[in-house]
Amino acid sequence: MLTQLDIDLVRDSFSKASQDKDMLSRQFYERFFIVAPQTKMLFSGDLVKQQNMLHSVMSIIVNGLHEPEKLQPYLYMLGENHAKMGVRSRHYVQFFEVFIETILSLRENQKNAKLENAWREAFHIVQTVMQKATQESGLDLELLRA
Numbered sequence: 001m002l003t004q005l006d007i008d009l010v011r012d013s014f015s016k017a018s019q020d021k022d023m024l025s026r027q028f029y030e031r032f033f034i035v036a037p038q039t040k041m042l043f044s045g046d047l048v049k050q051q052n053m054l055h056s057v058m059s060i061i062v063n064g065l066h067e068p069e070k071l072q073p074y075l076y077m078l079g080e081n082h083a084k085m086g087v088r089s090r091h092y093v094q095f096f097e098v099f100i101e102t103i104l105s106l107r108e109n110q111k112n113a114k115l116e117n118a119w120r121e122a123f124h125i126v127q128t129v130m131q132k133a134t135q136e137s138g139l140d141l142e143l144l145r146a
């Protein structure tokens with residue numbers, strides 16, 4: 001369960017990591033494409049634009065964690081859009097693992113079990129809604145067969 005302390009830890013570490021937000025997003029995608037190289041073809045190419053969009057939406061998520069029920073409709077819609085773009089349920093697991101790893105690797109943040117757990121709790125909420133949208137879109141099976 002996501003506690004107030006978790007929310008504070010996530011916010012604080014995200015804000016520190018965002019002092020150089022370009023670096024955060026760049027490092028994230030570099031790692032992500034090593035872990036999930038098959039997803040690279042889903043991206044149209046303008047990674048700088050993508051990095052900015054990801055950072056803006058992550059800010060919305062991090063700042064909305066205290067009222068997750070208000071985030072849900074937005075996350076569901078984001079999940080539906082992603083399903084249409086070819087993103088599948090299993091990609092979220094890789095995506096969040098890499099994002100957490102990137103946040104924890106930054107020297108501004110002290111890597112520790114509490115912080116890591118706080119991010120896992122936060123992403124659990126996000127992942128559950130986005131994966132539900134992917135599954136309900138009916139598109140998830142398509143790629144599992146491929």
Ligand code: HEM
Pocket residue numbers: 039042043044045046050053054057058078081082085087088091092095126
């Ligand atoms: C919390 C998780 C994620 C967030 C906040 C996020 C955010 C975004 C945003 C804001 C966009 C712009 C389009 C839109 O607004 O719908 C986008 C596009 C996209 N995202 Fe995500 N995303 C997430 C997870 C993922 C995952 C797991 C993948 C897996 C590969 C992915 C791949 C893509 C792709 C391929 C595009 C289209 C890029 C293009 O047109 O070049 N995203 N994402």
